[in-house]
Amino acid sequence: MAFNFPRRVRKRYDRLKATLESKFYHFKLSIDEYFRIWNSPCRFCEDEFNQKGNCSVELVSGGRTWDVDTCGPVCNFCKQFKNNSQLTEEETKKLIDTLIEVRRNERKDGRRRSGRSWV
Ligand SMILES: [Zn+2]
Numbered sequence: 001m002a003f004n005f006p007r008r009v010r011k012r013y014d015r016l017k018a019t020l021e022s023k024f025y026h027f028k029l030s031i032d033e034y035f036r037i038w039n040s041p042c043r044f045c046e047d048e049f050n051q052k053g054n055c056s057v058e059l060v061s062g063g064r065t066w067d068v069d070t071c072g073p074v075c076n077f078c079k080q081f082k083n084n085s086q087l088t089e090e091e092t093k094k095l096i097d098t099l100i101e102v103r104r105n106e107r108k109d110g111r112r113r114s115g116r117s118w119v
Helices: 007-022 031-038 076-083 089-109
Strands: 056-059 071-074
Touching (some): 007 031, 031 056, 031 071, 071 076
Antiparallel strands (some): 056 071
16 A cells, blocks of 8 residues: 555645646656655755645656656745746755845844844
């Protein structure tokens, strides 16, 4: 008997698979692979900005095949960041890294101590 996935994971997986197949993508992720990616730290911020604790699974490299080599985890914060920009994967990573550094320095300086929580 396979690992019993949380129901919401199964639901998301089924929905994603159905949507992609209706658009003629090649969806080759098994639910185990999907779960592993979903459960991994965000590939941009390593969960620095991940408030939800889980990531979306999305296609990283171009093309129409979804498998372990072409898909990766991304948190909500970084996803919005990336979707609203014309940046490449590498540029997004660099900007997120810079943002993390800036935020860390701000916290060190205590400048945000009384402000709203960060992110
Ligand atoms: Zn992130």
